[in-house]
Amino acid sequence: MTVTTTGDLPGEVYDVAIIGAGVVGTAIARELAAHPLRIALVEASDDVGDGTSKANTAILHTGFDATPGTLEAGLVREGYRRLNAYAAEAGIPVEPLGALLVAWDSEQLAALPALAEKAARNDCHDTRVLTADEVYAREPRLGPGALGALEVPGESIICPWTTTLAYATQAVRAGADLHLNCTAGAITTAGHHEIATSRGPLRARYLVNAAGLHSDEIDRRLGHTEFSVTPRRGQLIVFDKFARGLVGHILLPVPTARGKGVLVAPTVYGNVMLGPTAEDLDDKHATGSSAAGLALLRDKGARIMPELLDEEVTAVYAGLRAATEHADFQIRAHPEQRYVTVGGIRSTGLTASMAIAAHVRDLLTRCGLDPGPAQELEPPRMPNIGEAFPRPYQRADLIAADPAYGTVVCHCERVTRGEIRDALRATVPPGSLDGLRRRTRALGGRCQGFYCGAAVRAQFDEDRATPAAAPTEARR
Numbered sequence: 001m002t003v004t005t006t007g008d009l010p011g012e013v014y015d016v017a018i019i020g021a022g023v024v025g026t027a028i029a030r031e032l033a034a035h036p037l038r039i040a041l042v043e044a045s046d047d048v049g050d051g052t053s054k055a056n057t058a059i060l061h062t063g064f065d066a067t068p069g070t071l072e073a074g075l076v077r078e079g080y081r082r083l084n085a086y087a088a089e090a091g092i093p094v095e096p097l098g099a100l101l102v103a104w105d106s107e108q109l110a111a112l113p114a115l116a117e118k119a120a121r122n123d124c125h126d127t128r129v130l131t132a133d134e135v136y137a138r139e140p141r142l143g144p145g146a147l148g149a150l151e152v153p154g155e156s157i158i159c160p161w162t163t164t165l166a167y168a169t170q171a172v173r174a175g176a177d178l179h180l181n182c183t184a185g186a187i188t189t190a191g192h193h194e195i196a197t198s199r200g201p202l203r204a205r206y207l208v209n210a211a212g213l214h215s216d217e218i219d220r221r222l223g224h225t226e227f228s229v230t231p232r233r234g235q236l237i238v239f240d241k242f243a244r245g246l247v248g249h250i251l252l253p254v255p256t257a258r259g260k261g262v263l264v265a266p267t268v269y270g271n272v273m274l275g276p277t278a279e280d281l282d283d284k285h286a287t288g289s290s291a292a293g294l295a296l297l298r299d300k301g302a303r304i305m306p307e308l309l310d311e312e313v314t315a316v317y318a319g320l321r322a323a324t325e326h327a328d329f330q331i332r333a334h335p336e337q338r339y340v341t342v343g344g345i346r347s348t349g350l351t352a353s354m355a356i357a358a359h360v361r362d363l364l365t366r367c368g369l370d371p372g373p374a375q376e377l378e379p380p381r382m383p384n385i386g387e388a389f390p391r392p393y394q395r396a397d398l399i400a401a402d403p404a405y406g407t408v409v410c411h412c413e414r415v416t417r418g419e420i421r422d423a424l425r426a427t428v429p430p431g432s433l434d435g436l437r438r439r440t441r442a443l444g445g446r447c448q449g450f451y452c453g454a455a456v457r458a459q460f461d462e463d464r465a466t467p468a469a470a471p472t473e474a475r476r
Contacts, residue, residue, distance in 0.1 A: 112148060134149075215229060227330045323346065385441050405419070433456065433460060
């Protein structure tokens with residue numbers, strides 16, 4: 001089990017190579033690592049979850065509004081069940097807040113019963129149409145003019161960063177090799193697949209394409225043209241923790257063909273999020289914000305919850321979703337090539353990730369792979385970075401055993417020296433300060449590292465130069 005960031009790749013022929021270490025790619029690696037297989041997970045970035053996965057809207061979806069009968073609908077429903085259970089085992093922060101699908105005009109109000117019926121067809125039977133009075137009783141800070149809502153009690157918020165990291169950690173501990181800074185290039189097949197990468201050739205008998213925004217490009221290298229990825233930018237505004245008391249549910253709009261629309265939702269980190277936009281672009285690297293996009297969000301937010309706009313903004317960010325010309329996930333097996341493509345995975349991919357992984361394993365067996373018997377993997381206990389559970393600085397037992405957990409370095413997010421040390425010595429350590437932020441929340445508060453940046457950087461450099469101790473994800 002190795003995590004490599006530099007140097008030539010091993011000369012062995014792996015059983016399965018997975019291109020892309022986002023939430024879906026790491027979930028697939030974790031699923032396959034339960035079998036006696038040699039697995040390689042290759043990622044162009046210096047960290048797992050560094051693409052679309054890091055900018056997810058962080059909602060654990062019931063799948064109530066998916067198109068019934070689609071592959072996505074079934075995988076989201078099954079993934080919701082699996083990820084809820086896994087999160088409890090692995091210590092991934094989840095808060096079951098429930099959602100309100102708010103109707104702001106008569107047309108939206110008239111659509112709610114059909115959405116409730118659609119939810120029932122997706123095996124989500126606990127939705128209920130609320131009157132305006134019932135909506136405001138639940139969300140008194142909602143803007144004026146709401147006519148009603150569909151209540152979806154099962155919707156939750158989750159930490160997408162910890163989810164991806166947990167999958168990768170478990171896969172590596174079970175024997176998978178994670179190769180970072182490893183961009184996949186040309187692919188040739190002659191008895192086995194040979195992938196030209198920025199770190200030399202990688203060989204594997206079977207290949208899985210989980211390359212997210214670049215999945216169509218990988219697919220074309222294997223001769224397939226069934227879909228094209230259009231990067232769909234979603235800009236979001238994150239408000240400071242003082243805004244958290246304004247909202248108790250995930251507030252959703254009535255969905256459109258372009259997506260779920262602009263929402264207001266708490267985060268597991270104690271903030272409130274407004275977004276995302278849905279802008280189709282040509283550039284798969286255009287993750288910058290725009291004045292027009294942020295103005296649109298503030299205009300939408302002024303209707304949903306006017307008081308929210310008076311709160312301090314902690315951060316603004318944008319992510320790119322892998323939209324295609326199809327209305328469903330593009331997951332296909334090509335047995336003659338011993339190849340599975342996993343494309344068109346949108347924001348529901350976080351929820352569906354574990355079910356997608358099991359589905360891909362089954363597709364690989366149809367391609368001829370004999371995975372062998374599965375073993376039960378010990379789930380990792382991930383460090384808690386959510387606010388619904390005690391953080392290390394609040395735990396006298398941890399501080400008594402190790403005073404580093406009582407030494408706060410990032411005061412905005414209350415991140416301790418012990419947490420930063422643990423992240424840097426973990427099974428899958430961060431390769432950058434941004435990766436450290438996703439593991440600990442350091443530098444992610446209202447000052448955005450203005451006060452703690454030098455201290456965090458100093459510890460980052462110091463601990464990375466220290467010989468690694470035993471991995472410390474078990475502390476929570």
